[in-house]
Amino acid sequence: MNKIVLARYLESVDWIVDIPNDFEVYIYNKGDVITSPTVVKRATRIIPRPNAGRESETYLYHMMTEVQDNSDFTVYAQADPFTHSPDFLDLVSIWRHWDDLQPLSWCWKDDSEVPPTYLLREYQSRLDGRLRIRPERFSLHSWSPVEFYDKGAVQTGLTYRELHPDLPDGGNMAAHFLNLAGLPHISEKAAAHSLGIFAYGALFAARNELIKEVPEIAMKQLYKASMAHPCYGYVLERMWLHFFGCDFELPRFLPALPEDILNDGWQAPKTATYGR
Secondary structure (H helix, E strand, O other): EEEEEEEEEOOOHHHHHOOOOOOEEEEEOOOOOOOHHHHHHHEEEEEEEEOOOOHHHHHHHHHHHHHOOOOOEEEEEEEEHHHHOHHHHHHHHHHHHOOEEEOOOOEEEEHHHOOOOHHHHHHHOOOOOEEEEEOOEEEOOOOOOOOOOOOHHHHHHHHHHHHHHOOOOOOOHHHHHHOOOOHHHHHHHHOOOEEEEEEEEHHHEEHHHOOOOOOHHHHHHHHHOOOOOHHHHHHHHHHHHOOOOOOOOEOOOOOOOOHHHHHHOOOOOOOOOOOO
């Protein structure tokens, strides 16, 4: 059966009563005890966890202990998903139309201008009434979004470089992190590209079979990262979709054209006469 995994600290989770019955609800609780009778009744499980590692620790713990190798969906979300996804419940209700790997967020926070309001308005004007989803493209080298300047993202990149002085200036941070995580095959793909794609607030859904394809040793390495420096939590936020098969974009080197195309027609004369 489909599941929703919620990483909860002090947020109210009364809203879970509106989650469609197609989903079991797992609440990983890092805050005060949940006593609401309606929440306790609707939740499939409420699992106490130490307040460490933010949502990354929650997701990875669930992936390593609960996920079965099947085609069911698991949604991963913070306990207040509406900050990042105003249409969250409506999106969950149409899960049969999802891609196997489905981003579910729209923005970071409306009042923070991340992304800028004008940019969100421009995107929404092209949705023609469809539900709001907007994955963000970002540089694998600077960690900054492509379409605007995000000071916090740039600072994450600077902090990562301070933690890893072996990474050359301008080096591909995603490829470096993925290699440390024991995912060399994904690291190689990142190294060959310039852009990644992420969902704000680490809000996404994936079929369980995609999650089970990640080697156990890599999951353990990622878990260690989630419990280490806070910077890694922001790195993980941008990497989730790529762990489970999302392609990188903007190849750094385009493939060479075949010789038959290079040698077919449009050849310059032996004696150039251009400009005469």
